[in-house]
Amino acid sequence: AFRLFSLHLPIRERFAHPEKTRFLFEAFADRRMPFVVEFAVAQLGNQVRALIGVPYAREKMLGAVVHNLWPAAELNLTAINPLASAAVVAGAFLAEINAARPSSFLTLMNQFAKIEYAGESMTLQIVVKPQSRADFSVSLRIAAGAGTMLRARALVSSFSKAADGLRMKSMSHPKFSHEFIHARFNPASSFRASPASLAARFYL
Numbered sequence: 305a306f307r308l309f310s311l312h313l314p315i316r317e318r319f320a321h322p323e324k325t326r327f328l329f330e331a332f333a334d335r336r337m338p339f340v341v342e343f344a345v346a347q348l349g350n351q352v353r354a355l356i357g358v359p360y361a362r363e364k365m366l367g368a369v370v371h372n373l374w375p376a377a378e379l380n381l382t383a384i385n386p387l388a389s390a391a392v393v394a395g396a397f398l399a400e401i402n403a404a405r406p407s408s409f410l411t412l413m414n415q416f417a418k419i420e421y422a423g424e425s426m427t428l429q430i431v432v433k434p435q436s437r438a439d440f441s442v443s444l445r446i447a448a449g450a451g452t453m454l455r456a457r458a459l460v461s462s463f464s465k466a467a468d469g470l471r472m473k474s475m476s477h478p479k480f481s482h483e484f485i486h487a488r489f490n491p492a493s494s495f496r497a498s499p500a501s502l503a504a505r506f507y508l
Contacts, residue, residue, distance in 0.1 A: 341354070346387075395448070
């Protein structure tokens with residue numbers, strides 16, 4: 305089980321630090337500690353939020369590392385469910401098919417701008433299991449909420465199409481949106497990555 309924290313950075317520092325993100329990932333890896341990084345938009349007009357999940361009893365370690373890297377950061381425990389207001393939810397795991405051609409981070413973040421109507425939301429979860437300091441097992445999942453299942457599926461599909469080097473696995477349609485707030489590692493679609501390559505693709 306993970307405890308989820310929202311990470312607030314000054315505007316000039318948001319989504320601008322692959323190197324600092326790599327140091328954060330390596331700090332987790334040094335402790336062989338699984339973790340979650342999530343990017344989410346809970347409703348139309350909201351900015352993309354960054355969240356970090358760590359196992360229970362690791363909050364102090366997370367706070368110390370984050371504030372060492374980003375002194376102005378605010379780290380708050382949250383129970384956010386970005387999909388809570390959606391009428392229906394669709395989601396899918398993403399499997400890596402070409403590590404040599406990853407999408408740029410900004411290309412992926414721009415997909416959140418596809419949210420166009422009230423009640424729509426989207427989240428990208430990166431669940432990581434360190435195998436060693438230089439070797440991670442990574443599971444990616446995208447989920448979207450909307451007023452209709454057709455629209456929710458379209459949001460998920462548009463994200464997967466923009467994700468070069470990744471391929472969408474079969475889409476799922478849970479009855480309750482809260483099923484998606486629990487980060488889940490999926491071995492069937494997981495892939496291996498180094499802290500540097502993961503931070504180059506998804507950074508804070």
